[in-house]
Amino acid sequence: MNETRHHVTLTVNGVVREATVPGRRLLSDCLRHDLGLTGTHVGCEHGVCGACTVLLDGEPVRSCLTFAVTADGHEITTVEGLARDGGLSPVQRAFTERHALQCGFCTPGFLCTVTAFLRDNPVPTEEEALEAVAGNLCRCTGYQNILKAVHRAAELQAEEGR
Amino acid sequence: MKPPPFDYHGPVTLGEALDVLAEAGPGGKVLAGGQSLIPLLNMRLAAPAHIVDVNRVPGLDGIEAGPEGVRVGALARHAAVERSPGAAAALPLLRQALRLVAHPVIRNRGTVVGSLVHADPAAEMPAVLALLGGSVRLASRDGEREVPAAEFFTGPMESALRPGELALSAFFPALPPRSGTAFYEVARRHGDYAVAGVAAAVTLDEDLRVAAARVACVSVGPVPVVVDVTSACGPGPAAAAGWEAVAGAVQDRVDPEGDIHATAEYRRHLTGVLAARALRDAALAARGEES
Numbered sequence: 001m002n003e004t005r006h007h008v009t010l011t012v013n014g015v016v017r018e019a020t021v022p023g024r025r026l027l028s029d030c031l032r033h034d035l036g037l038t039g040t041h042v043g044c045e046h047g048v049c050g051a052c053t054v055l056l057d058g059e060p061v062r063s064c065l066t067f068a069v070t071a072d073g074h075e076i077t078t079v080e081g082l083a084r085d086g087g088l089s090p091v092q093r094a095f096t097e098r099h100a101l102q103c104g105f106c107t108p109g110f111l112c113t114v115t116a117f118l119r120d121n122p123v124p125t126e127e128e129a130l131e132a133v134a135g136n137l138c139r140c141t142g143y144q145n146i147l148k149a150v151h152r153a154a155e156l157q158a159e160e161g162r
Numbered sequence: 163m164k165p166p167p168f169d170y171h172g173p174v175t176l177g178e179a180l181d182v183l184a185e186a187g188p189g190g191k192v193l194a195g196g197q198s199l200i201p202l203l204n205m206r207l208a209a210p211a212h213i214v215d216v217n218r219v220p221g222l223d224g225i226e227a228g229p230e231g232v233r234v235g236a237l238a239r240h241a242a243v244e245r246s247p248g249a250a251a252a253l254p255l256l257r258q259a260l261r262l263v264a265h266p267v268i269r270n271r272g273t274v275v276g277s278l279v280h281a282d283p284a285a286e287m288p289a290v291l292a293l294l295g296g297s298v299r300l301a302s303r304d305g306e307r308e309v310p311a312a313e314f315f316t317g318p319m320e321s322a323l324r325p326g327e328l329a330l331s332a333f334f335p336a337l338p339p340r341s342g343t344a345f346y347e348v349a350r351r352h353g354d355y356a357v358a359g360v361a362a363a364v365t366l367d368e369d370l371r372v373a374a375a376r377v378a379c380v381s382v383g384p385v386p387v388v389v390d391v392t393s394a395c396g397p398g399p400a401a402a403a404g405w406e407a408v409a410g411a412v413q414d415r416v417d418p419e420g421d422i423h424a425t426a427e428y429r430r431h432l433t434g435v436l437a438a439r440a441l442r443d444a445a446l447a448a449r450g451e452e453s
């Protein structure tokens with residue numbers, strides 16, 4: 001079968017990128033295979049694990065539950081785009097400081113989710129932080145250190161005036 | 163896994179969307195947030211010939227709240243309705259229910275109307291529409307029709323939507339003054355589909371007796387199970403109502419099935435416990451008190 005291909009233009013981490021993809025190309029696969037950005041990880045491909053979470057126009061979404069064609073013309077931020085000015089972002093630093101990752105497979109999804117969460121809620125309660133990360137599966141850490149990292153990231157952001 | 167091949171259509175006007183859907187007929191599927199459709203495609207449980215992506219159609223993301231109720235457009239995401247102050251003021255039940263739908267990240271893409279059309283018997287929004295007696299507005303090239311909730315949900319994952327139709331919006335009618343609502347559920351993990359769940363709406367009269375009380379139960383039947391328990395509440399003041407006994411009347415009306423998550427008996431038990439809790443708190447809210 002000859003599938004129709006669609007031309008898409010995405011602004012990924014501030015850079016305009018183009019790809020020609022079939023309608024069924026998942027945004028996650030477009031980022032990884034067509035654009036070579038393998039930081040976005042693919043776990044379950046039905047929206048449960050959260051490893052593939054990226055920011056679409058600033059809002060966290062599952063890239064495995066979004067078609068690349070639907071995202072045409074929109075802005076995407078992946079884990080590769082979180083570091084700023086050559087240094088890790090406060091959320092990334094908090095994850096290292098608080099030992100919030102072990103194997104690291106789920107980490108890109110957590111980083112994107114937490115980055116958007118702290119932007120909207122810079123001083124979260126314990127319960128809010130827990131709910132924010134509950135949609136991402138981590139099979140190593142047991143979440144305790146991830147929660148510590150969320151609060152640490154909030155501190156770092158406050159110290160740095162964001 | 164990856165979705166099977168399909169012809170992708172990205173209409174940019176409503177007219178174009180309806181034309182494409184009319185031509186696609188039974189082989190066409192609307193794509194809104196994709197939070198249910200794309201998992202089904204990825205798991206290859208669905209293989210539509212045509213996908214009609216309506217995300218570029220302007221004017222479908224409205225949330226109109228007023229004293230009559232809340233009308234939610236086809237592209238209003240769960241998160242947008244959840245955050246809408248107007249919707250929360252007109253119908254607190256919307257926010258109470260939306261917080262139970264999946265995770266915040268899923269709610270950023272998923273739409274309320276998509277949840278209704280998807281018609282999962284474990285889903286929260288169909289129960290809310292059924293409880294309130296709302297309706298869904300459907301459009302095709304031949305015209306529009308408004309289908310009441312009682313006729314819209316026809317079976318598990320089945321709605322009254324016909325091939326060629328697009329759901330334009332859903333209307334959630336407001337409740338009378340002195341009404342309160344609550345929605346409680348039990349899920350294996352926060353954000354999972356409910357093992358059992360109950361939405362309740364209670365309206366009091368001027369003497370603070372129960373004028374109307376209804377529940378809608380999820381995960382205990384092929385469609386949301388609405389039970390009117392007004393008569394079971396008795397003529398006394400709502401503050402003295404025996405909600406456990408009223409909940410017994412709800413348990414008698416549900417016919418759950420067992421599966422790997424829960425036995426039928428456990429689902430019935432949970433439905434009773436949650437109904438008592440939801441009715442009591444809905445009655446408190448109707449009196450203007452927090453639970």
Ligand SMILES: Cc1cc2nc3c(=O)[nH]c(=O)nc-3n(C[C@H](O)[C@H](O)[C@H](O)COP(=O)(O)OP(=O)(O)OC[C@H]3O[C@@H](n4cnc5c(N)ncnc54)[C@H](O)[C@@H]3O)c2cc1C
Nearest residue numbers: 047192194195196197198199264272273276277285286329
């Ligand atoms: C991890 C995870 C957890 C979840 N947990 C829950 C939960 O707890 N409770 C819950 O209720 N849901 C849950 N869901 C399901 C999901 O959130 C909703 O079913 C979904 O958001 C439906 O809306 P959508 O816009 O994404 O629909 P889509 O996936 O785009 O479409 C779903 C179906 O509806 C049809 N459709 C959609 N919009 C229209 C329209 N306007 N006109 C005609 N047909 C239309 C599509 O053709 C398709 O058949 C979960 C999903 C995931 C991935």
